Amino acid sequence: MAPADLKRPVPSLRAAMPAKPGHRAVDDDDPQAKQHKKTSGRGAGEDETLEPPTSPRVRRRLSNAQENASLFGPVVEQGEVIQWMTACHPELLAFGRDLERRGYRTLSSIAFLTDEDLESVEGLQLKQLLMATLSRLRHEIFRM
Numbered sequence: 672m673a674p675a676d677l678k679r680p681v682p683s684l685r686a687a688m689p690a691k692p693g694h695r696a697v698d699d700d701d702p703q704a705k706q707h708k709k710t711s712g713r714g715a716g717e718d719e720t721l722e723p724p725t726s727p728r729v730r731r732r733l734s735n736a737q738e739n740a741s742l743f744g745p746v747v748e749q750g751e752v753i754q755w756m757t758a759c760h761p762e763l764l765a766f767g768r769d770l771e772r773r774g775y776r777t778l779s780s781i782a783f784l785t786d787e788d789l790e791s792v793e794g795l796q797l798k799q800l801l802m803a804t805l806s807r808l809r810h811e812i813f814r815m
Contacts, residue, residue, distance in 0.1 A: 782809045
């Protein structure tokens, strides 16, 4: 190597790396950048509500989501064991609540209930229905 080659400046690795998204220059003409500046510039004491999106498609999706939340909110709070028991038979609602109080919160936790666990269920036909439905539930869990 010639001594002149050794003195040539070597390009820095830093210069070859792309800039981080947060540190790049923002174009003032970009509408998304303007919107981001508006929302991120708000103080803690100001109103936190966002202005409605301009797209009708987005507005429709938001209103559908709000409607679904109001319809299904109580169902979600109820718990899946209670929902499943009620769907199995309306008279099993109290039994489902009892199971959730005892710590059975998921369908996989109730799939292997035995006859001893079902003693609080009233009526032979209801017990048989529940055992048959639990058998189908076990089958579905094993298929997954």
